[in-house]
Amino acid sequence: MNLTLYVWRQKNAQDKGRMEKYDAKNITSHMSFLEMLDVVNEDLIHQNIEPIAFDHDCREGICGTCSLMINGIPHGPQRATTVCQLHMRYFKDGDTIYIEPWRSRAFPIVRDLIVDRSAFDRIMQAGGFISVNTGGVPDANSIPISKKDADTAMDAAACIGCGACVAACPNASAMLFIAAKVSHFASLPQGQIERKERVKKMIAHMDKEGFGNCTNYYECEAACPKEISVKFIAKMNREYFKASLTGR
Amino acid sequence: MNTSELDQITSIPTPVNVSVASVSKKVLMAVTGAILLSFISVHLLGNLQIFIGQGQLNNYAETLQSLKGLKWTVRIVTIIAVIIHIWTGVLLWFENKKARPISYYKHDTIQASLSSRTMIYTGLLIFFFVIYHLLQFTLIVTNPQYANLRDALGRHDVYSMVILGFSNYFISGAYIIAVLMLAFHISHAISSFFQTLGWNNDKVLPKLKLLANIVAILFFIGYASIPVSVLLHIVKLPVGGY
Numbered sequence: 001m002n003l004t005l006y007v008w009r010q011k012n013a014q015d016k017g018r019m020e021k022y023d024a025k026n027i028t029s030h031m032s033f034l035e036m037l038d039v040v041n042e043d044l045i046h047q048n049i050e051p052i053a054f055d056h057d058c059r060e061g062i063c064g065t066c067s068l069m070i071n072g073i074p075h076g077p078q079r080a081t082t083v084c085q086l087h088m089r090y091f092k093d094g095d096t097i098y099i100e101p102w103r104s105r106a107f108p109i110v111r112d113l114i115v116d117r118s119a120f121d122r123i124m125q126a127g128g129f130i131s132v133n134t135g136g137v138p139d140a141n142s143i144p145i146s147k148k149d150a151d152t153a154m155d156a157a158a159c160i161g162c163g164a165c166v167a168a169c170p171n172a173s174a175m176l177f178i179a180a181k182v183s184h185f186a187s188l189p190q191g192q193i194e195r196k197e198r199v200k201k202m203i204a205h206m207d208k209e210g211f212g213n214c215t216n217y218y219e220c221e222a223a224c225p226k227e228i229s230v231k232f233i234a235k236m237n238r239e240y241f242k243a244s245l246t247g248r
Numbered sequence: 249m250n251t252s253e254l255d256q257i258t259s260i261p262t263p264v265n266v267s268v269a270s271v272s273k274k275v276l277m278a279v280t281g282a283i284l285l286s287f288i289s290v291h292l293l294g295n296l297q298i299f300i301g302q303g304q305l306n307n308y309a310e311t312l313q314s315l316k317g318l319k320w321t322v323r324i325v326t327i328i329a330v331i332i333h334i335w336t337g338v339l340l341w342f343e344n345k346k347a348r349p350i351s352y353y354k355h356d357t358i359q360a361s362l363s364s365r366t367m368i369y370t371g372l373l374i375f376f377f378v379i380y381h382l383l384q385f386t387l388i389v390t391n392p393q394y395a396n397l398r399d400a401l402g403r404h405d406v407y408s409m410v411i412l413g414f415s416n417y418f419i420s421g422a423y424i425i426a427v428l429m430l431a432f433h434i435s436h437a438i439s440s441f442f443q444t445l446g447w448n449n450d451k452v453l454p455k456l457k458l459l460a461n462i463v464a465i466l467f468f469i470g471y472a473s474i475p476v477s478v479l480l481h482i483v484k485l486p487v488g489g490y
Protein backbone atom coordinates (compact mmCIF):
# COMPACT_ATOMS: atom_id res chain seq x y z
CA MET A 1 0.00 0.00 0.00
CA ASN A 2 0.96 3.64 -0.42
CA LEU A 3 0.48 6.23 2.28
CA THR A 4 0.92 9.92 2.79
CA LEU A 5 2.74 10.87 5.97
CA TYR A 6 2.87 14.19 7.73
CA VAL A 7 5.81 14.03 10.10
CA TRP A 8 7.08 16.53 12.65
CA ARG A 9 10.65 17.52 11.74
CA GLN A 10 12.80 19.50 14.13
CA LYS A 11 16.59 19.68 13.91
CA ASN A 12 17.25 20.21 17.60
CA ALA A 13 15.74 21.61 20.77
CA GLN A 14 16.18 25.19 19.54
CA ASP A 15 14.73 24.70 16.07
CA LYS A 16 11.12 25.77 15.60
CA GLY A 17 10.15 22.63 13.71
CA ARG A 18 7.39 21.98 11.18
CA MET A 19 5.25 19.24 9.67
CA GLU A 20 6.71 17.72 6.49
CA LYS A 21 4.91 15.63 3.93
CA TYR A 22 6.41 12.31 2.78
CA ASP A 23 5.20 9.41 0.69
CA ALA A 24 5.44 5.90 2.08
CA LYS A 25 5.57 3.61 -0.93
CA ASN A 26 5.26 -0.19 -1.22
CA ILE A 27 4.33 -0.82 2.39
CA THR A 28 3.03 -4.29 3.23
CA SER A 29 0.38 -4.89 5.85
CA HIS A 30 2.74 -7.24 7.74
CA MET A 31 5.16 -4.48 8.58
CA SER A 32 5.11 -2.90 11.98
CA PHE A 33 4.64 0.85 12.11
CA LEU A 34 8.33 1.32 12.92
CA GLU A 35 9.36 -0.93 10.04
CA MET A 36 7.27 1.27 7.80
CA LEU A 37 9.24 4.27 9.07
CA ASP A 38 12.48 2.34 8.43
CA VAL A 39 11.43 1.92 4.81
CA VAL A 40 10.57 5.59 4.51
CA ASN A 41 13.92 6.52 6.06
CA GLU A 42 15.83 4.39 3.54
CA ASP A 43 13.98 6.18 0.82
CA LEU A 44 14.85 9.55 2.37
CA ILE A 45 18.53 8.60 2.59
CA HIS A 46 18.52 7.80 -1.14
CA GLN A 47 17.06 11.22 -1.79
CA ASN A 48 19.76 12.77 0.38
CA ILE A 49 17.23 13.88 2.98
CA GLU A 50 18.02 13.52 6.67
CA PRO A 51 16.13 10.41 7.95
CA ILE A 52 13.36 10.85 10.51
CA ALA A 53 14.63 10.40 14.06
CA PHE A 54 12.34 8.36 16.33
CA ASP A 55 12.81 6.48 19.58
CA HIS A 56 12.73 2.68 19.71
CA ASP A 57 14.58 -0.14 21.37
CA CYS A 58 13.08 -3.56 22.08
CA ARG A 59 10.38 -3.45 19.39
CA GLU A 60 8.60 -6.06 21.49
CA GLY A 61 6.32 -3.81 23.45
CA ILE A 62 8.17 -4.15 26.73
CA CYS A 63 10.72 -1.38 27.07
CA GLY A 64 8.61 1.75 26.71
CA THR A 65 11.02 3.55 24.40
CA CYS A 66 8.87 3.93 21.31
CA SER A 67 6.68 6.98 21.51
CA LEU A 68 4.75 8.34 18.58
CA MET A 69 1.55 10.31 18.42
CA ILE A 70 -0.29 8.81 15.46
CA ASN A 71 -3.33 10.67 14.14
CA GLY A 72 -3.71 12.32 17.52
CA ILE A 73 -3.53 9.16 19.63
CA PRO A 74 -0.42 7.99 21.50
CA HIS A 75 0.85 4.69 20.04
CA GLY A 76 -1.82 4.86 17.35
CA PRO A 77 -5.32 3.50 16.87
CA GLN A 78 -5.01 0.02 18.39
CA ARG A 79 -5.77 -0.08 22.11
CA ALA A 80 -3.33 -1.69 24.54
CA THR A 81 -0.52 -1.70 21.98
CA THR A 82 2.80 0.10 21.80
CA VAL A 83 3.61 1.62 18.43
CA CYS A 84 6.36 -0.96 17.84
CA GLN A 85 3.68 -3.65 18.06
CA LEU A 86 1.22 -1.78 15.88
CA HIS A 87 1.01 -3.28 12.41
CA MET A 88 0.28 -1.65 9.12
CA ARG A 89 -2.83 -3.79 8.65
CA TYR A 90 -4.58 -1.17 10.79
CA PHE A 91 -4.19 1.24 7.90
CA LYS A 92 -5.36 1.06 4.34
CA ASP A 93 -3.98 2.10 0.98
CA GLY A 94 -4.18 5.84 0.44
CA ASP A 95 -4.42 6.73 4.15
CA THR A 96 -2.94 9.97 5.45
CA ILE A 97 -1.10 9.58 8.74
CA TYR A 98 0.00 12.38 11.06
CA ILE A 99 3.04 11.51 13.18
CA GLU A 100 4.03 13.81 16.02
CA PRO A 101 6.18 13.66 19.13
CA TRP A 102 4.76 13.57 22.69
CA ARG A 103 3.86 17.15 23.55
CA SER A 104 4.56 18.32 27.09
CA ARG A 105 6.58 21.09 28.63
CA ALA A 106 8.21 18.43 30.81
CA PHE A 107 9.27 16.40 27.73
CA PRO A 108 11.38 18.77 25.61
CA ILE A 109 11.99 17.68 22.03
CA VAL A 110 15.49 16.44 21.31
CA ARG A 111 15.04 15.95 17.61
CA ASP A 112 12.13 15.18 15.26
CA LEU A 113 9.99 12.64 17.11
CA ILE A 114 12.37 12.05 20.01
CA VAL A 115 11.56 13.70 23.33
CA ASP A 116 13.60 13.82 26.52
CA ARG A 117 11.69 11.83 29.13
CA SER A 118 14.27 12.11 31.89
CA ALA A 119 11.64 13.97 33.95
CA PHE A 120 10.26 10.47 34.63
CA ASP A 121 13.70 9.30 35.77
CA ARG A 122 14.00 12.23 38.14
CA ILE A 123 10.57 11.46 39.60
CA MET A 124 11.73 7.88 40.16
CA GLN A 125 14.90 9.14 41.79
CA ALA A 126 12.78 11.27 44.11
CA GLY A 127 11.05 8.24 45.59
CA GLY A 128 10.38 5.41 43.16
CA PHE A 129 12.64 2.87 44.81
CA ILE A 130 12.94 0.55 47.80
CA SER A 131 15.91 0.13 50.11
CA VAL A 132 17.33 -3.37 50.24
CA ASN A 133 20.64 -4.77 51.29
CA THR A 134 22.81 -5.76 48.41
CA GLY A 135 24.07 -9.31 48.20
CA GLY A 136 22.76 -12.56 46.86
CA VAL A 137 19.38 -12.92 45.26
CA PRO A 138 16.78 -13.50 47.99
CA ASP A 139 15.00 -16.86 48.05
CA ALA A 140 11.79 -16.95 46.10
CA ASN A 141 8.65 -16.84 48.24
CA SER A 142 10.60 -16.02 51.38
CA ILE A 143 8.21 -13.10 51.97
CA PRO A 144 4.61 -14.25 51.74
CA ILE A 145 2.39 -11.94 49.68
CA SER A 146 -1.33 -12.47 49.27
CA LYS A 147 -2.68 -13.20 45.81
CA LYS A 148 -4.76 -10.03 45.91
CA ASP A 149 -1.79 -7.80 46.73
CA ALA A 150 0.41 -9.56 44.21
CA ASP A 151 -2.21 -9.02 41.51
CA THR A 152 -2.59 -5.33 42.33
CA ALA A 153 1.16 -4.85 42.33
CA MET A 154 1.53 -6.70 39.04
CA ASP A 155 -1.22 -4.66 37.38
CA ALA A 156 0.51 -1.45 38.45
CA ALA A 157 3.97 -2.76 37.61
CA ALA A 158 2.88 -3.32 34.02
CA CYS A 159 3.71 0.36 33.43
CA ILE A 160 6.65 0.61 31.04
CA GLY A 161 7.11 4.35 31.58
CA CYS A 162 6.61 5.30 27.94
CA GLY A 163 4.82 8.57 28.73
CA ALA A 164 1.71 7.91 26.60
CA CYS A 165 -0.40 9.01 29.58
CA VAL A 166 1.25 12.44 29.51
CA ALA A 167 0.94 12.64 25.73
CA ALA A 168 -2.75 11.71 25.79
CA CYS A 169 -3.79 13.89 28.71
CA PRO A 170 -5.28 17.21 27.58
CA ASN A 171 -3.48 18.67 30.63
CA ALA A 172 -0.19 16.84 29.98
CA SER A 173 -0.45 15.37 33.47
CA ALA A 174 1.77 12.51 34.59
CA MET A 175 -0.49 11.25 37.35
CA LEU A 176 -1.13 7.81 35.86
CA PHE A 177 2.60 7.12 35.69
CA ILE A 178 3.23 8.18 39.29
CA ALA A 179 0.06 6.44 40.44
CA ALA A 180 1.25 3.16 38.90
CA LYS A 181 4.64 3.38 40.57
CA VAL A 182 3.25 4.43 43.95
CA SER A 183 0.59 1.70 43.88
CA HIS A 184 3.09 -0.92 42.82
CA PHE A 185 5.39 -0.28 45.78
CA ALA A 186 2.60 0.39 48.29
CA SER A 187 1.07 -3.02 47.56
CA LEU A 188 4.17 -4.99 48.48
CA PRO A 189 5.84 -5.58 51.86
CA GLN A 190 9.18 -4.42 50.43
CA GLY A 191 7.71 -1.02 49.69
CA GLN A 192 6.40 -0.28 53.18
CA ILE A 193 9.43 1.42 54.70
CA GLU A 194 9.42 4.45 52.42
CA ARG A 195 5.70 4.27 51.72
CA LYS A 196 4.63 7.66 53.11
CA GLU A 197 7.76 9.53 52.10
CA ARG A 198 7.62 8.10 48.61
CA VAL A 199 4.19 9.30 47.60
CA LYS A 200 4.82 12.81 48.93
CA LYS A 201 8.22 13.13 47.27
CA MET A 202 7.13 11.73 43.94
CA ILE A 203 4.11 14.02 43.74
CA ALA A 204 6.14 17.05 44.81
CA HIS A 205 8.69 16.25 42.15
CA MET A 206 6.04 15.65 39.51
CA ASP A 207 4.70 19.16 40.17
CA LYS A 208 8.18 20.65 39.93
CA GLU A 209 8.81 19.12 36.53
CA GLY A 210 5.97 21.16 35.05
CA PHE A 211 3.44 18.43 34.27
CA GLY A 212 -0.20 19.51 34.26
CA ASN A 213 -2.82 18.66 36.86
CA CYS A 214 -5.17 15.72 36.55
CA THR A 215 -8.80 16.74 36.01
CA ASN A 216 -10.13 13.20 35.58
CA TYR A 217 -10.49 13.02 31.82
CA TYR A 218 -9.28 9.39 31.91
CA GLU A 219 -7.62 9.76 28.51
CA CYS A 220 -4.42 8.36 30.04
CA GLU A 221 -6.05 5.02 30.81
CA ALA A 222 -7.45 4.77 27.28
CA ALA A 223 -4.09 5.55 25.69
CA CYS A 224 -1.95 3.38 27.99
CA PRO A 225 -0.43 0.50 26.03
CA LYS A 226 -0.45 -1.54 29.26
CA GLU A 227 -4.01 -0.56 30.20
CA ILE A 228 -3.08 0.84 33.60
CA SER A 229 -6.38 1.69 35.29
CA VAL A 230 -7.21 5.13 36.68
CA LYS A 231 -8.18 3.34 39.89
CA PHE A 232 -4.48 3.64 40.70
CA ILE A 233 -4.81 7.43 40.65
CA ALA A 234 -7.52 7.12 43.29
CA LYS A 235 -5.20 4.83 45.22
CA MET A 236 -2.33 7.29 44.92
CA ASN A 237 -4.58 10.06 46.22
CA ARG A 238 -5.52 7.86 49.20
CA GLU A 239 -1.85 7.18 49.85
CA TYR A 240 -1.11 10.89 49.63
CA PHE A 241 -3.82 11.88 52.11
CA LYS A 242 -2.81 9.16 54.56
CA ALA A 243 0.81 10.25 54.32
CA SER A 244 -0.03 13.95 54.68
CA LEU A 245 -2.40 13.42 57.62
CA THR A 246 -0.24 11.02 59.60
CA GLY A 247 3.08 12.73 58.99
CA ARG A 248 6.18 10.88 57.94
CA MET B 249 26.72 6.81 46.88
CA ASN B 250 26.01 8.87 49.99
CA THR B 251 22.85 10.83 50.73
CA SER B 252 24.12 14.23 49.70
CA GLU B 253 25.15 12.90 46.32
CA LEU B 254 21.72 11.36 45.94
CA ASP B 255 20.13 14.65 46.95
CA GLN B 256 22.10 16.41 44.27
CA ILE B 257 20.73 14.13 41.62
CA THR B 258 17.18 14.41 42.87
CA SER B 259 17.32 18.17 43.21
CA ILE B 260 18.21 18.92 39.60
CA PRO B 261 16.81 22.39 38.93
CA THR B 262 13.44 22.20 37.25
CA PRO B 263 11.40 24.77 35.32
CA VAL B 264 8.72 25.84 37.82
CA ASN B 265 7.86 26.04 41.46
CA VAL B 266 4.37 25.07 42.47
CA SER B 267 3.28 26.01 45.95
CA VAL B 268 0.04 24.08 46.33
CA ALA B 269 0.51 20.42 45.45
CA SER B 270 -1.44 19.26 42.42
CA VAL B 271 -3.33 16.71 44.48
CA SER B 272 -4.29 19.33 47.07
CA LYS B 273 -5.70 21.57 44.36
CA LYS B 274 -7.89 18.71 43.23
CA VAL B 275 -9.12 18.28 46.78
CA LEU B 276 -9.95 21.99 47.07
CA MET B 277 -11.91 21.69 43.86
CA ALA B 278 -13.75 18.58 45.03
CA VAL B 279 -14.59 19.80 48.53
CA THR B 280 -15.78 23.27 47.50
CA GLY B 281 -17.73 21.64 44.66
CA ALA B 282 -19.43 19.36 47.18
CA ILE B 283 -20.39 22.38 49.30
CA LEU B 284 -21.90 24.07 46.26
CA LEU B 285 -23.73 20.89 45.30
CA SER B 286 -25.25 20.72 48.79
CA PHE B 287 -26.29 24.34 48.43
CA ILE B 288 -28.05 23.80 45.12
CA SER B 289 -29.72 20.63 46.49
CA VAL B 290 -31.28 22.55 49.40
CA HIS B 291 -32.07 25.43 47.06
CA LEU B 292 -33.89 23.04 44.73
CA LEU B 293 -35.95 21.56 47.56
CA GLY B 294 -36.89 25.10 48.55
CA ASN B 295 -37.82 26.10 45.00
CA LEU B 296 -39.93 23.01 44.38
CA GLN B 297 -42.30 24.19 47.11
CA ILE B 298 -43.75 26.43 44.44
CA PHE B 299 -45.75 23.37 43.37
CA ILE B 300 -47.39 23.20 46.81
CA GLY B 301 -48.64 26.73 46.48
CA GLN B 302 -48.26 30.41 47.18
CA GLY B 303 -48.68 30.12 50.95
CA GLN B 304 -46.06 27.41 51.31
CA LEU B 305 -43.37 29.11 49.20
CA ASN B 306 -43.86 32.56 50.73
CA ASN B 307 -43.85 31.09 54.20
CA TYR B 308 -40.65 29.18 53.48
CA ALA B 309 -39.02 32.31 52.06
CA GLU B 310 -40.05 34.37 55.05
CA THR B 311 -38.79 31.76 57.51
CA LEU B 312 -35.42 31.69 55.74
CA GLN B 313 -35.20 35.48 55.83
CA SER B 314 -36.01 35.56 59.54
CA LEU B 315 -33.25 33.06 60.44
CA LYS B 316 -30.57 35.71 60.07
CA GLY B 317 -27.72 33.71 61.63
CA LEU B 318 -28.31 30.68 59.47
CA LYS B 319 -28.86 32.77 56.37
CA TRP B 320 -25.59 34.63 56.70
CA THR B 321 -23.59 31.54 57.66
CA VAL B 322 -24.83 29.75 54.56
CA ARG B 323 -24.21 32.81 52.40
CA ILE B 324 -20.67 33.31 53.64
CA VAL B 325 -19.72 29.64 53.38
CA THR B 326 -21.17 29.49 49.88
CA ILE B 327 -19.41 32.65 48.74
CA ILE B 328 -16.08 31.39 50.06
CA ALA B 329 -16.67 28.03 48.35
CA VAL B 330 -17.51 29.81 45.09
CA ILE B 331 -14.36 31.92 45.26
CA ILE B 332 -12.08 28.94 46.00
CA HIS B 333 -13.81 26.76 43.42
CA ILE B 334 -13.47 29.32 40.63
CA TRP B 335 -10.01 30.43 41.63
CA THR B 336 -8.72 26.83 41.68
CA GLY B 337 -10.53 26.00 38.45
CA VAL B 338 -9.10 28.94 36.57
CA LEU B 339 -5.64 28.36 38.04
CA LEU B 340 -5.73 24.70 36.98
CA TRP B 341 -6.86 25.72 33.53
CA PHE B 342 -3.94 28.13 33.08
CA GLU B 343 -1.40 25.71 34.55
CA ASN B 344 -2.66 22.93 32.35
CA LYS B 345 -2.42 25.13 29.25
CA LYS B 346 1.16 25.91 30.23
CA ALA B 347 1.97 22.21 30.62
CA ARG B 348 1.56 21.79 26.86
CA PRO B 349 2.91 24.96 25.27
CA ILE B 350 2.84 23.55 21.74
CA SER B 351 -0.37 21.79 20.92
CA TYR B 352 -0.77 18.84 18.61
CA TYR B 353 -1.37 19.31 14.94
CA LYS B 354 -3.96 16.60 15.26
CA HIS B 355 -5.39 15.50 18.59
CA ASP B 356 -8.07 12.93 19.08
CA THR B 357 -10.11 12.10 22.16
CA ILE B 358 -10.50 8.43 23.03
CA GLN B 359 -12.81 8.34 26.03
CA ALA B 360 -12.91 11.71 27.81
CA SER B 361 -16.55 12.74 28.14
CA LEU B 362 -17.88 15.96 26.66
CA SER B 363 -18.77 17.19 30.15
CA SER B 364 -15.22 16.60 31.42
CA ARG B 365 -13.79 18.58 28.50
CA THR B 366 -16.11 21.54 28.98
CA MET B 367 -15.91 22.04 32.76
CA ILE B 368 -14.27 25.45 32.56
CA TYR B 369 -16.84 26.70 30.04
CA THR B 370 -19.94 25.30 31.73
CA GLY B 371 -18.53 26.50 35.04
CA LEU B 372 -18.02 30.07 33.86
CA LEU B 373 -21.42 30.18 32.15
CA ILE B 374 -23.04 29.03 35.39
CA PHE B 375 -21.13 31.71 37.28
CA PHE B 376 -22.34 34.50 34.98
CA PHE B 377 -25.87 33.18 35.13
CA VAL B 378 -25.76 33.06 38.93
CA ILE B 379 -24.80 36.75 39.00
CA TYR B 380 -27.82 37.59 36.85
CA HIS B 381 -29.98 35.25 38.93
CA LEU B 382 -28.96 37.02 42.14
CA LEU B 383 -29.60 40.43 40.57
CA GLN B 384 -33.02 39.25 39.49
CA PHE B 385 -34.39 37.35 42.48
CA THR B 386 -32.20 38.09 45.51
CA LEU B 387 -31.12 41.70 45.11
CA ILE B 388 -34.11 42.48 42.85
CA VAL B 389 -32.16 44.95 40.75
CA THR B 390 -33.23 43.94 37.26
CA ASN B 391 -36.97 44.19 38.02
CA PRO B 392 -37.31 46.56 41.00
CA GLN B 393 -41.10 46.31 40.97
CA TYR B 394 -40.77 42.72 42.38
CA ALA B 395 -39.63 44.14 45.70
CA ASN B 396 -43.07 45.49 46.49
CA LEU B 397 -45.03 42.32 45.75
CA ARG B 398 -47.05 41.35 48.84
CA ASP B 399 -49.38 38.43 49.43
CA ALA B 400 -52.66 38.52 51.44
CA LEU B 401 -50.71 38.08 54.68
CA GLY B 402 -48.39 40.96 53.85
CA ARG B 403 -45.40 38.71 53.21
CA HIS B 404 -43.01 39.28 50.32
CA ASP B 405 -44.75 37.45 47.49
CA VAL B 406 -41.91 35.27 46.19
CA TYR B 407 -44.43 33.02 44.48
CA SER B 408 -45.74 35.75 42.19
CA MET B 409 -42.25 37.11 41.66
CA VAL B 410 -41.10 33.76 40.28
CA ILE B 411 -44.14 33.40 38.05
CA LEU B 412 -43.85 36.94 36.70
CA GLY B 413 -40.16 36.42 36.03
CA PHE B 414 -40.53 33.10 34.25
CA SER B 415 -43.47 34.29 32.16
CA ASN B 416 -40.81 35.97 30.05
CA TYR B 417 -39.57 33.52 27.43
CA PHE B 418 -36.05 34.95 27.43
CA ILE B 419 -35.67 34.67 31.18
CA SER B 420 -37.06 31.13 31.20
CA GLY B 421 -34.91 30.18 28.22
CA ALA B 422 -31.74 31.50 29.82
CA TYR B 423 -32.61 29.72 33.04
CA ILE B 424 -33.19 26.39 31.31
CA ILE B 425 -29.92 26.70 29.40
CA ALA B 426 -28.12 27.53 32.64
CA VAL B 427 -29.49 24.50 34.47
CA LEU B 428 -28.57 22.36 31.47
CA MET B 429 -24.99 23.62 31.84
CA LEU B 430 -25.25 22.86 35.53
CA ALA B 431 -26.38 19.30 34.83
CA PHE B 432 -23.44 18.84 32.47
CA HIS B 433 -21.05 20.21 35.04
CA ILE B 434 -22.45 17.95 37.77
CA SER B 435 -22.29 14.81 35.64
CA HIS B 436 -18.50 15.07 35.55
CA ALA B 437 -18.20 16.55 39.02
CA ILE B 438 -19.76 13.77 41.06
CA SER B 439 -17.67 10.85 39.83
CA SER B 440 -14.65 13.16 39.84
CA PHE B 441 -15.25 13.97 43.49
CA PHE B 442 -14.96 10.33 44.52
CA GLN B 443 -11.96 9.71 42.28
CA THR B 444 -10.12 12.72 43.67
CA LEU B 445 -10.75 11.78 47.27
CA GLY B 446 -9.60 8.27 46.51
CA TRP B 447 -12.95 6.59 47.12
CA ASN B 448 -12.87 4.75 43.87
CA ASN B 449 -11.74 1.62 42.12
CA ASP B 450 -12.44 -0.01 38.78
CA LYS B 451 -15.58 -1.77 40.04
CA VAL B 452 -17.06 1.38 41.57
CA LEU B 453 -16.19 3.77 38.73
CA PRO B 454 -18.86 2.73 36.21
CA LYS B 455 -21.50 2.86 38.98
CA LEU B 456 -20.31 6.31 40.04
CA LYS B 457 -20.55 7.55 36.46
CA LEU B 458 -24.09 6.21 36.23
CA LEU B 459 -25.02 7.75 39.59
CA ALA B 460 -23.54 11.08 38.51
CA ASN B 461 -25.59 11.06 35.32
CA ILE B 462 -28.79 10.21 37.19
CA VAL B 463 -28.22 12.96 39.75
CA ALA B 464 -27.44 15.42 36.95
CA ILE B 465 -30.66 14.55 35.14
CA LEU B 466 -32.69 14.86 38.35
CA PHE B 467 -31.22 18.31 38.94
CA PHE B 468 -32.06 19.34 35.42
CA ILE B 469 -35.63 18.07 35.63
CA GLY B 470 -36.11 19.58 39.08
CA TYR B 471 -34.86 23.04 38.21
CA ALA B 472 -36.22 23.22 34.67
CA SER B 473 -39.67 22.05 35.79
CA ILE B 474 -40.33 25.46 37.37
CA PRO B 475 -40.02 27.75 34.32
CA VAL B 476 -41.61 25.08 32.14
CA SER B 477 -44.61 24.82 34.48
CA VAL B 478 -44.94 28.59 34.52
CA LEU B 479 -44.84 28.81 30.74
CA LEU B 480 -47.39 25.98 30.42
CA HIS B 481 -49.62 27.68 33.03
CA ILE B 482 -49.43 24.67 35.33
CA VAL B 483 -48.28 27.04 38.04
CA LYS B 484 -50.44 30.18 37.86
CA LEU B 485 -50.65 33.57 39.51
CA PRO B 486 -53.10 33.54 42.43
CA VAL B 487 -56.72 34.25 41.46
CA GLY B 488 -57.61 37.87 41.93
CA GLY B 489 -54.10 39.11 41.11
CA TYR B 490 -51.28 39.61 43.53
Ligand code: FES
Nearest residue numbers: 057059064066084
Ligand atom coordinates in the same frame (compact mmCIF):
# COMPACT_ATOMS: atom_id res chain seq x y z
S1 FES C 1 10.36 -0.23 21.30
FE1 FES C 1 10.27 -1.15 23.27
S2 FES C 1 8.18 -0.89 23.74
FE2 FES C 1 8.23 -0.19 21.69
